[in-house]
């Protein structure tokens with residue numbers, strides 16, 4: 001059973017606003033509402049397509065309906081409540097909605113002033129002409145003692161992960177630097193199959209920020225390493241993290257990953273989000289989604305699978321209702337993506353599995369966040385296949401955070417705000433966002449890239465095999481010695497900004513899923529292999 005937490009979202013506020021407006025209209029027409037629930041039921045009936053969270057929001061609204069009984073619509077407390085709601089809407093840039101809500105408050109000076117303020121703010125928005133920003137994370141490290149316990153996983157977590165305390169410290173700094181979370185799907189318009197940039201209007205001086213989280217799957221390899229176990233939804237429709245305790249019991253937490261932490265921050269600071277936008281949650285498929293093993297990774301009873309699938313639907317619905325987008329991060333996350341040995345058959349298998357095994361539960365999406373941040377040439381048949389499969393917002397990795405609209409697709413490169421960037425390439429962050437030293441978790445071990453590189457160099461002498469996967473693939477080609485050396489050379493080169501994109505892609509290229517590696521050889525020192533994620 002998940003405990004309640006009052007986490008007010010703008011989405012809910014909007015529903016509340018609609019309800020309040022309906023009630024006010026009834027009041028204006030001298031309708032008598034005998035049964036308050038009838039209003040709620042009508043509304044829910046009209047909105048059921050949005051599922052769980054709307055129901056939850058409607059439940060909240062029913063409370064509001066009771067409070068704003070038409071007979072007392074002009075009393076002080078109900079007016080004050082409406083005004084407070086309007087203020088929240090204004091803070092979150094819902095100017096038209098605030099104005100309409102305030103229309104329902106009669107003969108109130110404050111309401112009139114707020115309406116004028118909202119109108120003024122709306123008219124002062126300016127078209128954004130600046131550069132674009134897209135940052136990404138992996139699931140956050142909750143327990144640093146477990147992640148940085150000296151085992152062979154430590155270095156990988158240190159490089160590619162961010163801790164809870166670091167993420168929590170980043171948010172006020174991003175807010176202070178005038179960033180506003182922006183929905184990537186509102187940055188592109190598709191007309192006649194072609195992609196065009198969509199105008200962005202923001203308060204003067206503000207900058208749109210897209211944020212994404214890769215591999216929100218809570219893989220087996222992360223068990224006992226200080227991460228959340230899975231996502232769930234509380235009775236108010238908030239996405240929560242489920243964390244396993246030492247004694248095997250589970251706790252519901254609101255600070256176990258990027259999503260609940262950001263939800264709470266935006267609740268506190270609605271001005272950090274353009275109309276409630278949060279970010280993109282990207283999931284693979286080979287171990288299910290959001291921590292639920294809904295695919296064929298392990299044998300589960302039909303009932304268990306069905307129950308887990310319902311949970312995934314519930315989480316996905318709650319995410320979408322609280323401003324999140326969901327993206328395909330490939331089904332297999334196989335290395336052939338980054339080695340570019342992927343055949344059309346393998347790609348078709350990957351896309352088909354995601355569409356058949358994951359999309360029905362997380363919902364359809366046109367966003368793909370490629371594994372290893374891989375980019376293909378626009379003319380590459382594999383790139384064409386991805387776009388033609390409906391994934392026309394394509395997000396690779398690139399420290400330059402370039403955004404482009406090319407024929408039928410939009411590309412948005414992303415900068416990793418993780419250990420390797422903060423420790424080894426802090427300027428990539430400080431030139432746009434904040435000084436990484438302000439947020440760095442003191443429990444991080446030294447990155448020690450020198451040592452890592454030397455060992456990796458030695459490992460080149462040993463052939464590196466494509467990791468085993470939980471299923472069979474044809475044509476999995478081992479990485480060649482020459483390619484390995486090139487990887488390392490690229491890592492060693494000092495980076496200037498023009499090389500940044502390639503470099504960061506290389507970093508991702510050098511990753512393999514730890515889970516695959518664990519299956520391959522539990523005794524393998526990670527440094528003897530390419531890396532993961």
Ligand SMILES: [Zn+2]
Nearest residue numbers: 214215371533
């Ligand atoms: Zn990944």
